[in-house]
Amino acid sequence: MLFRLATGWTVLKISFEERLIYRGDFALGTLMRFLPIVTQIFLWRAVFYGADRPEGQIAGYTCDTIIGYYLLTMISRAFSSMPGLASGIARDIRDGTVKKFLIQPIDMVSFLLINRVAHKLVYYLVAVGPFALVFYLFRDFFPGWPDGFTMLAYLASLVMAFLLGFFLEATLGMIGFWFLEVSSLFFVYMLFSFFFSGHMFPIDLLPDKLEFLVRLMPLHYLAYFPAAVFLGRISGPDLIQGLWIQFAWVVFFLVASRTAFHFGVRRYSGFGG
Amino acid sequence: MGRLAWYARVFLIFLRNSLVRDMTFRANFIIDTISSMSWVFMNLGFYILIFEYTDRIGTVADWDPGWGRDQFFLFLATTLLINSLIRGLFLSNAVEFSEQIRTGTLDFALLKPIDTQFLISLGRIEWSAIGPFSCGVALMAYSLFQVHYVPGPMQAALFLFYLFCGVAIYYSLMIAMAATAVWLGRNKTLLDFWFYITNFSRYPMEIYKGPWGNPLRWAFTFFVPVLIAVNVPARLLVRPLDPENPEDWLLLPFAVFATLGSLAVSRWIFNRSLLSYRSASS
Numbered sequence: 001m002l003f004r005l006a007t008g009w010t011v012l013k014i015s016f017e018e019r020l021i022y023r024g025d026f027a028l029g030t031l032m033r034f035l036p037i038v039t040q041i042f043l044w045r046a047v048f049y050g051a052d053r054p055e056g057q058i059a060g061y062t063c064d065t066i067i068g069y070y071l072l073t074m075i076s077r078a079f080s081s082m083p084g085l086a087s088g089i090a091r092d093i094r095d096g097t098v099k100k101f102l103i104q105p106i107d108m109v110s111f112l113l114i115n116r117v118a119h120k121l122v123y124y125l126v127a128v129g130p131f132a133l134v135f136y137l138f139r140d141f142f143p144g145w146p147d148g149f150t151m152l153a154y155l156a157s158l159v160m161a162f163l164l165g166f167f168l169e170a171t172l173g174m175i176g177f178w179f180l181e182v183s184s185l186f187f188v189y190m191l192f193s194f195f196f197s198g199h200m201f202p203i204d205l206l207p208d209k210l211e212f213l214v215r216l217m218p219l220h221y222l223a224y225f226p227a228a229v230f231l232g233r234i235s236g237p238d239l240i241q242g243l244w245i246q247f248a249w250v251v252f253f254l255v256a257s258r259t260a261f262h263f264g265v266r267r268y269s270g271f272g273g
Numbered sequence: 274m275g276r277l278a279w280y281a282r283v284f285l286i287f288l289r290n291s292l293v294r295d296m297t298f299r300a301n302f303i304i305d306t307i308s309s310m311s312w313v314f315m316n317l318g319f320y321i322l323i324f325e326y327t328d329r330i331g332t333v334a335d336w337d338p339g340w341g342r343d344q345f346f347l348f349l350a351t352t353l354l355i356n357s358l359i360r361g362l363f364l365s366n367a368v369e370f371s372e373q374i375r376t377g378t379l380d381f382a383l384l385k386p387i388d389t390q391f392l393i394s395l396g397r398i399e400w401s402a403i404g405p406f407s408c409g410v411a412l413m414a415y416s417l418f419q420v421h422y423v424p425g426p427m428q429a430a431l432f433l434f435y436l437f438c439g440v441a442i443y444y445s446l447m448i449a450m451a452a453t454a455v456w457l458g459r460n461k462t463l464l465d466f467w468f469y470i471t472n473f474s475r476y477p478m479e480i481y482k483g484p485w486g487n488p489l490r491w492a493f494t495f496f497v498p499v500l501i502a503v504n505v506p507a508r509l510l511v512r513p514l515d516p517e518n519p520e521d522w523l524l525l526p527f528a529v530f531a532t533l534g535s536l537a538v539s540r541w542i543f544n545r546s547l548l549s550y551r552s553a554s555s
Contacts, residue, residue, distance in 0.1 A: 035469040038489075039476060043323075043330070046480040050339060051327035058326045184304040188311070195315050205322055 007106060008114050015118030030123075031130040033074070040070050059205050065231060066202065068141040071134070072227035073199050078127065079158045080165035080197075080222035082116065086189070089173025090182045099270045109170060109257055116166055146232055153239055157226040160246045165222055167253035174257060177264030198224025204233075218249040283387065284395060291398035305401035309360075313353060313408045320349060331479035340477050344511045346416040351507040352475055353409030355439045359447070361402030362440075366394050367447045371454035377552045390543050394448060417510070424510060432509050435525075438532040439502035443471060445539035446497065452539075452546035474499040477507075498531035 048056070048063040055062075061069065089112070092098040101108035146154065172189060175182050194200055197219045203211055214220055225242060228234045234242055295302045323330075324342040332339035340348060370393050373379040382392050417423065424432065450467050473481075473493050478500045481490035493500040505528045 029465065032466060032469055036472050039472055042480045042486055042489075043476055045483075046330035046332075046339075046476075047323055047327045050329040050332060184308060187308045191308075191311055191315055195318070200315075200319055201322065205326070207325075 008110070011106075011111060011114045012118050015115045016122060018118075030127040031133075034130070034134050037067075037070055037074070037134075041067050059202070060233070061202065064141045065143065067138065068143070069202050069227050069231060071138055071141065072230050073223045075131070076158065076161055076223040076226040077199060078123065078131075079120070079226075080161040082165050082169045085112070085116065085166065086169040086173035086186050087183065089170060090176030090186075093173075093176040093264075093268065094180060096270045098265075098268065102265060102268075109261060112170065113166060120162065143231065146230060150229065150232060150235065150239075153243060154226060154229045156243060157221070157229050157246060160243070160250050161222050161226055163250045164218060164246065164253060167250060167257050168218065170257040171253050171260055174260035174264050177260070177267050193219055193222065196220060197222040198227065202228075204228075218253075221246045221249060280388075280391060283391075287395050288398055292400055295400045302401055305399075306404035309357075309401060310404040310408055313405050317349070317412070320345065331477040339479065340511070343416045343419040345477070346412055347420075347510050348477055348503065348507040350409045350413035350416060351436065351439075351510070352503050353405055353412065354436060355443060355503060355506075356471075357402040357404075357406035357409060358440050359443045361399045361406070363394055363444050363447060365397050365399055367451040369397065370394075370448070370451045374452075374454040374546075374550060379550060380552050383547070383550075389547060390448070390540065394444070413510075428509060431525075432506050435506035435509060435528060438528050439506055441532045442498055442502040442535045445535035446470065446499065449539040449542040452543045455546040455549045470497060471499055471502075474503050478504045495531075498528075498535060501528045501531050 044063060044066050048058065051058065058066070089098075098108070101111070145151070172182075172186065175185065179185075196203065196214050196217060199222075203214050203220050203224050206214060225234070225246060229239060229242070324345070329339040329341045330345065370379075373382065373393075379393075382389055382396075385392055447467050470493075473489070478490055478494065481487070481493075481500075490500065501524075505524055508524075
């Protein structure tokens with residue numbers, strides 16, 4: 001146990017330092033990722049003005065809260081997005097790099113998880129500046145700080161969004177054990193995730209039937225759910241229930257990724273040296 | 274003229290070679306086409322959703338009808354046409370150009386007896402862009418039918434001309450940004466920057482108003498003229514030119530000026546970058 005912890009700590013330290021190398025590029029990239037938000041602000045302003053209700057509401061959102069929503073989904077995505085995880089696993093399977101996990105005393109899923117934690121920690125360390133600046137500039141778009149309990153629930157939903165994003169993409173990557181080329185499958189996932197996670201628009205704007213279907217899927221826990229919790233759109237028993245369902249999805253994909261790896265390595269065959 | 278015909282022949286060879294290459298990996302080509310089309314459908318879904326909540330956007334005053342759903346779809350169709358032309362003709366070449374600078378393989382392009390910018394910009398054509406391009410054509414036909422409007426030959430010719438201007442403005446920005454890899458070593462972020470900047474031109478310029486919007490509109494019209502790229506051709510389709518409106522008459526010559534200016538500046542940056550290129554290999 002102690003040995004495992006020590007290994008994990010070493011992996012975390014190395015990954016952390018590795019990722020701090022390009023911090024300048026990282027910070028600039030983070031700041032630029034807010035640029036599309038600027039167009040969203042003008043678009044939604046135009047929608048509210050076009051609908052002749054600049055002070056009114058659309059699906060329960062005011063012009064300000066919908067912009068606040070977009071900014072909050074940036075935070076959700078900072079936790080749940082896992083660039084290159086699924087494709088990296090599939091590539092390692094295809095080119096045989098995965099065999100190092102079969103012969104070395106380290107578990108692949110845990111290794112990748114620690115790696116990802118390091119990546120995210122560096123990301124938050126560098127991104128906190130650009131995020132603070134943008135949120136300060138746009139502070140008027142938020143209704144104010146939520147109460148302590150909602151804040152705790154929000155933080156829990158963010159941590160679970162990270163775990164859900166990780167295990168979901170890890171499970172997807174494991175499909176590489178069965179199919180050689182999975183990039184188009186990842187593209188479809190990316191497309192669905194962008195549309196139904198709430199990243200592109202709040203899912204409560206969807207027509208009722210479609211919204212019901214989207215709520216059955218795990219994707220909206222990656223972006224919509226934490227943002228809606230912060231804005232107080234989900235509260236009381238719905239909030240507790242939502243957190244439990246999010247937790248259940250995390251457990252489901254944790255088991256799914258481990259099972260896929262377990263059966264995947266039995267199919268795997270490596271050739272050459 | 275002989276030289277122009279020669280370049281046209283080389284371009285046809287590029288087209289043919291890229292098609293042969295795409296057809297060699299046919300399944301990949303089909304998947305690429307379908308995935309880029311699904312991206313278009315997802316975007317279209319988003320805008321359909323938006324127009325469920327409003328019947329117009331980009332109004333400058335109460336009397337202004339702004340851009341209704343079908344008018345906006347004409348705008349969107351124009352965006353699709355320009356974007357798919359850029360993606361099909363130049364995008365992978367610009368990405369490759371930065372990589373060639375970084376790895377030193379640009380040497381091989383410099384040795385060829387042909388204009389380097391021409392070779393670098395058009396060497397590899399992505400035929401799968403034909404998917405979103407046809408979506409653009411279909412959306413345009415559908416929206417014109419919805420607004421019961423058939424453009425006259427003059428209007429169609431002007432539309433095509435300004436569509437070409439839009440492509441040229443986008444291309445200039447892209448190739449200039451790719452060329453900066455010579456000085457920066459690696460510029461993945463800058464190419465992302467191209468996507469973020471052109472993101473501003475995805476909507477009618479009238480939506481940028483107010484204390485923040487006006488400077489933004491001015492900057493992206495006169496400084497980096499990306500707003501011109503889609504707005505001018507789309508506007509020509511949505512409503513006929515109004516001789517009484519000075520904006521109509523000023524915007525058209527300005528678009529030509531902006532196109533020529535963008536091409537000249539990007540050509541200058543490209544040539545400057547070649548002078549600073551120091552070959553990473555050998």
